[in-house]
Amino acid sequence: xxxxxxxxxxxxxxxxxxxxxxxxxxxxxxxxxxxxxxxxxxxxxxxxxxxxxxxxxxxxxxxxxxxxxxxxxxxxxxxxxxxxxxxxxxxxxxxxxxxxxxxxxxxxxxxxxxxxxxxxxxxxxxxxxxxxxxxxxxxxxxxxxxxxxxxxxxxxxxxxxxxxxxxxxxxxxxxxxxxxxxxxxxxxxxxxxxxxxxxxxxx
DNA sequence: ATCAAGATTACCT
DNA sequence: GGTAATCTTGATA
Numbered sequence: 454x455x456x457x458x459x460x461x462x463x464x465x466x467x468x469x470x471x472x473x474x475x476x477x478x479x480x481x482x483x484x485x486x487x488x489x490x491x492x493x494x495x496x497x498x499x500x501x502x503x504x505x506x507x508x509x510x511x512x513x514x515x516x517x518x519x520x521x522x523x524x525x526x527x528x529x530x531x532x533x534x535x536x537x538x539x540x541x542x543x544x545x546x547x548x549x550x551x552x553x554x555x556x557x558x559x560x561x562x563x564x565x566x567x568x569x570x571x572x573x574x575x576x577x578x579x580x581x582x583x584x585x586x587x588x589x590x591x592x593x594x595x596x597x598x599x600x601x602x603x604x605x606x607x608x609x610x611x612x613x614x615x616x617x618x619x620x621x622x623x624x625x626x627x628x629x630x631x632x633x634x635x636x637x638x639x640x641x642x643x644x645x646x647x648x649x650x651x652x653x654x655x656x
Numbered sequence: 657a658t659c660a661a662g663a664t665t666a667c668c669t
Numbered sequence: 670g671g672t673a674a675t676c677t678t679g680a681t682a
Contacts, residue, residue, distance in 0.1 A: 498663070507663065517678060534664050535675025541663085554663055590664050632663055 456616040460608055463525030467544045467551035468641065470525070471499040474542065474553060475625060475645050478561065478615035481596050488563060490596060492586055493617075496557030496644035496651045498630045500541070502550035506635035510550030520604045521552045528605040528612060530598055537590035540598050542607070542614075556631075556642070558586040559650040567595035587652045620645055628655035 458477065463470060474497050481490045502510025502521070509518040509531065520529045521543055529541040529552050541552040560567060560582065565575040567585045571594055577585075586592050593599070605612050623646075630642045631653055644651045 500663070509663075512679080515679065531663085532677055533662055535662090535677070537664050537675095539663060556663085588664070594665095630663070634662090 458607075458614040458616055460524075460526050462614075463542065463544055463607065464546055465525070465544065467499045467501050467549075467553060470542070470544045471497050471553045471641070471643050472625060472627075473619065474614075475643060476617045476620045478617060479555070479558060479612075480615060481598075481612050482610065488566065490563035490566060491561040491615075492558035492563075492592075493561060494555060494557075494614075495559050495648045496587075496642070498554040498556055498643075499641040500552055500554065501641075505639060505641075507630065507633040507637075507639075508550065508552075510552075514550075518550070521550050522548050526607050528598075528602055528607060530593070530600060530603040530605075532600060533590075538593035538599050539589040540593055540596075540602070554589055555592055556589050557644065557648075557650050557652045558592055559648065560585055570595050570597055583649055587650050589652075626655055 474494050477494050479492050479494055500508035502508040510521045514522050520527050524547045525544040527543040529543050530538055532538055541554050543552045545551040568577045569575050571585055585595050607613050626644050626646050627640050628642050629640055
């Protein structure tokens with residue numbers, strides 16, 4: 454009944470966790486009596502400051518990125534482009550500086566809530582449903598994730614992941630990442646093949 | 657104190 | 670396919 458992912462899922466190598474994150478269920482429950490918002494992770498990108506110039510941690514520890522240097526199992530939420538928040542899953546052991554950007558999700562429950570947060574209305578079309586969670590900043594807007602959530606412990610009860618069947622390798626697409634200018638050649642974006650909620654298909 | 661860049665999105669043609 | 674919007678962060682002085 455309780456198939457929440459535990460610490461040891463997160464403390465592994467960032468690329469292994471990134472691949473395994475596909476298909477897992479992201480859960481956010483604001484308080485004990487509030488509705489559970491749930492969505493299936495369908496697209497992620499790995500960042501590793503040790504060898505990856507695009508990672509926020511490539512420059513070393515700063516006030517913004519310090520949570521990425523903790524051991525795996527925390528949320529890293531950052532603000533960018535004057536408008537947007539993006540959420541990441543911290544991975545690895547302490548001082549690794551690795552994390553995984555959540556780029557695309559398939560809504561499971563809380564669709565009216567996502568719709569309200571994204572479009573200020575509760576009833577949406579099928580086309581708008583696809584547009585709820587198919588981008589890193591869209592996910593944060595839909596779940597209302599902002600800087601208050603930076604450092605959230607994923608082993609606790611507010612935000613966590615539920616296990617699910619592993620996605621077979623032939624259903625996973627591995628390709629280059631989106632929206633970066635450095636280390637563009639690293640094939641560290643992973644998504645579920647033929648899933649409608651992926652933000653952008655590989656060329 | 658000032659500056660440039662940014663793990664994006666929505667809207668335009 | 671192109672780009673304006675918008676402001677925090679980290680670096681430099």
